[in-house]
Every structure is written in structure tokens, then in C-alpha cells.
Amino acid sequence: MSTEIGIRLLAAVVIAAVVLVVVIRQVLRQAGASPGRAQSSPAPTPRAPRTPLEPGTRHLVQRLLDAGEKIRAIKTLREAVPGLSLAAAKRRVDDWHLEPHAAEPPAPVVDDELAASARAVRDTSGPNAAIKHVRERTRWGLAEAKAYVDRLV
Numbered sequence: 258m259s260t261e262i263g264i265r266l267l268a269a270v271v272i273a274a275v276v277l278v279v280v281i282r283q284v285l286r287q288a289g290a291s292p293g294r295a296q297s298s299p300a301p302t303p304r305a306p307r308t309p310l311e312p313g314t315r316h317l318v319q320r321l322l323d324a325g326e327k328i329r330a331i332k333t334l335r336e337a338v339p340g341l342s343l344a345a346a347k348r349r350v351d352d353w354h355l356e357p358h359a360a361e362p363p364a365p366v367v368d369d370e371l372a373a374s375a376r377a378v379r380d381t382s383g384p385n386a387a388i389k390h391v392r393e394r395t396r397w398g399l400a401e402a403k404a405y406v407d408r409l410v
Contacts, residue, residue: 308338314398322353333400371395376409 310318314337321330327350334346341349371394379387384406391402 308341310334310337311396311398313392313396313401317398317401318350318353322350333398336400337398372409375406379406379409 314333318330318333321327321333330353331343331346331350334349335341335343338346371391374394375387375391378390387406387409388399388402391397391405392399395402395405397405
């Protein structure tokens with residue numbers, strides 16, 4: 258008879274242990290932790306200093322945001338700032354209204370002379386040199402100057 262009581266007691270202890278493990282796993286899942294791993298809070302990552310933007314890029318990002326084109330604004334920002342992560346670019350666009358922006362420079366004069374000189378540079382030295390030429394003359398950002406050179410016939 259005592260062996261039968263011992264077996265029942267052992268079975269009750271095993272069942273209690275299984276129930277306890279299931280309850281602990283459920284609590285950990287609800288808390289967002291995975292069982293078997295130590296839970297540690299990640300150290301806050303310091304924000305890198307913001308890279309100053311060229312006036313043309315600032316203006317282009319602002320225009321895109323005004324037009325409701327947030328994704329294109331993020332993409333433009335990432336193209337203008339080498340090494341900028343997608344998350345950092347999104348944060349910067351989300352906080353755009355908090356960023357101090359210098360007064361926009363007067364719009365560059367885009368005339369036939371600029372188009373002719375950009376075509377000449379493109380034909381003799383290639384599109385990269387033409388983009389550089391346009392940027393020097395207009396103070397546009399890389400994306401704006403590239404788009405302008407790409408549109409030249």
C-alpha cells in the first residue's frame with residue numbers, strides 16, 4: 258500500500274511541476290520575453306549628431322513633405338547623407354518640424370545658358386561632371402542636379 262501512495266505522490270508532484278512550467282511560460286510570453294533567455298533592457302542608443310544638409314536638399318525634402326510624399330523625402334535624405342540608416346532617416350523626417358532650417362537661398366536662375374553649359378560638360382566629360390557643374394552653379398543638392406541633367410536633351 259505504501260508503494261501505491263508513493264507513486265500517487267510522485268505523479269502529483271510531476272503534474273504540479275508541469276502546470277507550474279506552463280504558467281511561467283505563459284506569463285513570460287505575455288510580458289514579451291522568451292523562455293530560457295535572460296531578460297535585459299537594451300541600453301538606449303545615443304543619437305548621432307545630425308549631418309547638416311545642403312540648402313537644395315533641405316528645400317527638396319521640405320517640398321516632398323509639403324506634397325505628402327514622406328517615403329520619397331526619406332529616400333532623398335538617405336541619398337544625401339552617406340551612411341544614414343533607414344530608421345535614422347525616418348526619425349529625422351518625422352522630427353523635421355523640430356529641426357532649425359536656415360532661410361532658403363534665393364532660387365537659382367535656370368536659363369538656357371545653364372542648360373547649354375550643362376549639356377556641353379555632359380557631352381565632353383560625362384554626366385557626373387555635368388551634375389557637379391549644375392550643383393556648383395545652382396547650389397542644388399545631388400538629387401535635384403541629377404534630375405536636371407537627366408532631363409536635358
